[in-house]
Amino acid sequence: MELSDLKIFCCVIEAGGISPAAKALNRVPSNITARIQKLEAELNKTLFIREKNRLRASPAGEKLFSYAKKILAMAEQAIDELNQDKPMGTLRLGSVEAVAASRLSGVLMEFHQSCSEVDLELTISPTGDLADKILASKLDLALVCDPISDQRVGILPVFQEKLVLVSALRDDVIRSPIDLGNKPTILGFSTQCMYRSRLTQWLKHAEVIPRIVEINSYFALLNCITAGMGVGLVPEKLLDCYPFVDGLTKHPLPEEISKTTTCLMWRKDSLKPSMTAFIDTLMLHSNI
CATH class of the missing domain: 3.40.190.10 (Periplasmic binding protein-like II)
Structure with a gap:
């Protein structure tokens, strides 16, 4: 079915016949008749009952009319929405x-x-x-x-973010991977997390092999670090939202690691x- 055929079909019903529909659509009656016959052939249904010089919708025509009005309204709505720039x-x-x-x-x-x-x-x-x-x-x-x-x-x-290494409260400053010891524990997200990738690369260059604990929430991660379970790399801005920040120590890192x-x-x-x-x-x- 074509939308144009449905428009003609609806117009014939609303206008009350072929001739008034042809006048409303500025077409010749034979064209309207041909389009209706085409639609009936496609659907294999009789859409109009012909009585002398008048047409009335058949039961199938009445049912199609209900759907056709909805289809045409949805098509018009889709065109309107596609042609407007309003966010929605x-x-x-x-x-x-x-x-x-x-x-x-x-x-x-x-x-x-x-x-x-x-x-x-x-x-x-x-x-x-x-x-x-x-x-x-x-x-x-x-x-x-x-x-x-x-x-x-x-x-x-x-x-622009500044990443910092955070640990539980401690007196010594972490300046290099060696300061973390032989087998440090780092806390981070999955391997798809770029902050974790930066930290593991920093350790790898110093040939430090860490134990990695995956945690799927930054606030859970910070709580674990506060408890002394390991260290982690986080944006410094995030610490503004952490209520127990006084239980952490921030350690500045080289710019190639910290700047992101x-x-x-x-x-x-x-x-x-x-x-x-x-x-x-x-x-x-x-x-x-």
Whole structure:
């Protein structure tokens, strides 16, 4: 079925016949008759009962009329929405947990107030998983650390972060991997976490082989570090949100380890008004 055939069919019913429908549509009656016959042949149903010079809808015609009105209304709505730039629909946002905890509360509040017709979904996951979801079009936008290089992906630097090594309270300062001892315990997310990758690479260069304990929440990780279970690498900004920060010691690291940029990434071929609106709101909070 073609939408144009459904429009003609509905017009014949609403106008009360072929001739008035032809006049309303500025067509010749024979064209209207041919289109109705085509539709009947496609559906293998008689849509009109012909009585002398009048037509009335058959039971099948009445049923099709109900569906046709809905189909035409949905088609018109789809065209209207595709042709407008107002942010609406669902926006699927991803973020690494540290950024979501320390940077996003104000951004999300402002975006919700200015774009109330957008339904925002937030996914928390490590950078590697978020990048995979962007490429697979399972997320619209994602805030990540050390993003992948891919021609399909747009990248926008948003936050400059300083990473610090944190341990339980101690007098000695950790300046190099050797200061951690022979078999240190480090706490971190999965292997897809870029902060963990940076820390393990730093230790590897000094030939220090750590014991790794995976934890899936930064606040759980900080609690474990406070309890003396090991050390971890976190954005310094995150510690502003941690209520027991007085139980931790921060250790500065070399710039190649500590300096990182949180970036927003998205598929270039999938940009939509809600994404553009979120980017505009986010950049008002950028520190770059």
